[in-house]
Amino acid sequence: MSDQQRPREDSRRDAAGRQRNRGRSGPKQHSRSAPSQRARRADPARLTAFRVLRAVSRDDAYANLTLPAEIRRARLNRRDASFATELTYGALRAQGTYDAIIEASIDRRLKDLDFPVLDVLRLGAHQLLSMRVEDHAAVSETVALVRQEIGAGPSGFVNAVLRRIAEHSWDEWVERLLADSPQDSAAADRALGLQYAHPRWVVRALRQALRLAGRTHAEDPSGAQEELLQMLASDNAAPEVHLVGLPGIGEQRVEEACTAGAQRSALVEDAAVFRGGDVGRLSGVREGELRVQDIGSQWIARALAAAFTPETVDPDVAGERWLDLCAGPGGKAALLGALAADHQAHLVANEPAEHRAELVRQALSVLPGESYQVRVGDGRTIGATIGEEPDGAAEAGLFDRILVDAPCTGLGALRRRPESRWRRSVKDLGELTVLQEQLLDAAVGVLAPGGLLAYVTCSPHPAETVAQVEDVQRRHPQLQLLDAHEAMAAVATAEGAELMQPAVGSPSTVQLWPHVHGTDAMFFALLYRPHDPQPRNNP
Numbered sequence: 001m002s003d004q005q006r007p008r009e010d011s012r013r014d015a016a017g018r019q020r021n022r023g024r025s026g027p028k029q030h031s032r033s034a035p036s037q038r039a040r041r042a043d044p045a046r047l048t049a050f051r052v053l054r055a056v057s058r059d060d061a062y063a064n065l066t067l068p069a070e071i072r073r074a075r076l077n078r079r080d081a082s083f084a085t086e087l088t089y090g091a092l093r094a095q096g097t098y099d100a101i102i103e104a105s106i107d108r109r110l111k112d113l114d115f116p117v118l119d120v121l122r123l124g125a126h127q128l129l130s131m132r133v134e135d136h137a138a139v140s141e142t143v144a145l146v147r148q149e150i151g152a153g154p155s156g157f158v159n160a161v162l163r164r165i166a167e168h169s170w171d172e173w174v175e176r177l178l179a180d181s182p183q184d185s186a187a188a189d190r191a192l193g194l195q196y197a198h199p200r201w202v203v204r205a206l207r208q209a210l211r212l213a214g215r216t217h218a219e220d221p222s223g224a225q226e227e228l229l230q231m232l233a234s235d236n237a238a239p240e241v242h243l244v245g246l247p248g249i250g251e252q253r254v255e256e257a258c259t260a261g262a263q264r265s266a267l268v269e270d271a272a273v274f275r276g277g278d279v280g281r282l283s284g285v286r287e288g289e290l291r292v293q294d295i296g297s298q299w300i301a302r303a304l305a306a307a308f309t310p311e312t313v314d315p316d317v318a319g320e321r322w323l324d325l326c327a328g329p330g331g332k333a334a335l336l337g338a339l340a341a342d343h344q345a346h347l348v349a350n351e352p353a354e355h356r357a358e359l360v361r362q363a364l365s366v367l368p369g370e371s372y373q374v375r376v377g378d379g380r381t382i383g384a385t386i387g388e389e390p391d392g393a394a395e396a397g398l399f400d401r402i403l404v405d406a407p408c409t410g411l412g413a414l415r416r417r418p419e420s421r422w423r424r425s426v427k428d429l430g431e432l433t434v435l436q437e438q439l440l441d442a443a444v445g446v447l448a449p450g451g452l453l454a455y456v457t458c459s460p461h462p463a464e465t466v467a468q469v470e471d472v473q474r475r476h477p478q479l480q481l482l483d484a485h486e487a488m489a490a491v492a493t494a495e496g497a498e499l500m501q502p503a504v505g506s507p508s509t510v511q512l513w514p515h516v517h518g519t520d521a522m523f524f525a526l527l528y529r530p531h532d533p534q535p536r537n538n539p
């Protein structure tokens with residue numbers, strides 16, 4: 001990875017990435033243990049990273065959920081926590097490239113390694129190739145970790161492999177790996193995949209998505225390549241933390257956050273960007289009136305709530321029934337629900353998984369109880385059951401505004417979930433696109449005449465985005481595709497609306513990009529169901 005992408009080493013760690021002045025209580029700063037014993041004790045930050053990697057590969061855990069718990073368990077200070085975070089996230093993000101490097105450094109197949117040994121090698125490789133940790137420290141500290149956590153047996157092997165890895169830089173390794181791979185039609189994607197640590201199918205999908213969104217043009221191959229490189233690099237950078245003050249409840253908490261170091265967002269109203277570390281220290285966040293939410297999600301929820309239909313003469317949404325079909329864990333539902341409550345509309349938030357429905361309930365708990373309902377059920381069968389449910393708001397069984405924030409590959413949020421790019425496969429894509437199709441059909445089935453349907457994914461993959469929209473229009477020819485850029489621009493600030501200008505040749509759907517909008521790569525399409533034509537009276 002490039003120097004710019006490397007983390008700044010923390011000042012209380014020496015150039016070896018080893019904690020300085022640990023145990024400040026004594027007058028001298030020397031450890032009382034002998035060097036050999038010291039070397040056997042694992043550094044707590046590295047141990048924390050190792051525990052997270054183990055949970056990810058052994059239990060399919062999510063690093064972004066496991067890491068904070070492990071940091072608390074190890075009682076790491078802020079600097080050690082940031083070292084552990086960079087080590088964990090970096091090793092997971094670049095896992096595919098590190099695995100290729102490790103495999104080229106051993107005399108057996110990667111799959112023949114024990115998982116704990118492989119995880120520790122990934123951590124060592126990241127320190128050696130992408131962090132400002134001196135080689136000898138990266139090796140000795142990683143070997144100490146092996147001794148403590150795995151046993152003395154593999155420590156010699158790990159030591160030897162890490163020394164081999166240390167013989168070359170990241171760029172040199174990539175060059176060596178590419179020299180050994182076939183020069184076929186996939187060579188360009190393979191090269192980018194190794195250099196930017198993305199699976200090849202994801203590189204291919206992003207290239208195609210950028211082109212379909214009108215961001216790159218066949219006649220400008222160097223511009224297209226540059227745009228793709230920026231997109232790939234943005235997946236390897238930590239996202240900014242965006243905040244929103246829930247409408248009617250928490251707008252004033254944005255100002256409060258700004259006095260605590262946040263900066264008001266230039267892109268959307270009642271929102272802020274927070275670069276001050278732990279958002280949990282903001283009282284508005286603790287009390288649920290201020291939410292952490294990507295600007296892209298904010299734009300989308302606000303755009304659906306405020307969108308005009310071609311037949312709208314009165315933009316008043318009072319009395320409307322809204323549905324969030326795939327609501328868990330409730331991020332967009334909270335903003336939609338607050339907007340609904342603020343404008344006397346009603347929201348049904350549907351989620352099939354009970355534990356995620358519980359998160360939706362928590363997310364909505366600051367809203368007036370009569371303004372929403374949380375429903376546990378499969379969105380695909382909502383049409384068959386909703387009309388029979390003993391609920392006033394949904395009694396007609398039809399909704400005026402529906403959000404289908406569909407389950408997807410999540411390829412637009414790779415920067416948030418470091419391990420996810422290596423977990424997903426083209427096979428998942430096949431299953432997810434069928435589910436997306438069924439959810440869209442179910443949503444169309446409960447869309448009131450004159451109603452609006454927002455189809456959203458946190459993925460730019462064309463099969464999950466533009467292809468789904470084309471297909472649903474083919475299956476339901478009465479649907480009209482509205483200009484989603486216009487709907488988004490209407491709820492953005494002037495600066496945000498400027499960013500929303502559709503690229504030349506792009507469709508009426510919106511594709512957001514981290515390297516352009518600073519948001520996740522979310523997709524947003526707005527569909528409209530016209531009123532049924534009045535039956536003609538026979539003369």
Ligand SMILES: C[S@@+](CC[C@H](N)C(=O)[O-])C[C@H]1O[C@@H](n2cnc3c(N)ncnc32)[C@H](O)[C@@H]1O
Pocket residue numbers: 297325326327328329330331332333350351352353356377378379380405406407408439458
């Ligand atoms: C992309 S997430 C939604 C994120 C949510 N809108 C938010 O902003 O927090 C997709 C959700 O769809 C749910 N889901 C999966 N299968 C579903 C189905 N058959 N019907 C409805 N929702 C489903 C998942 O459990 C997941 O919570």
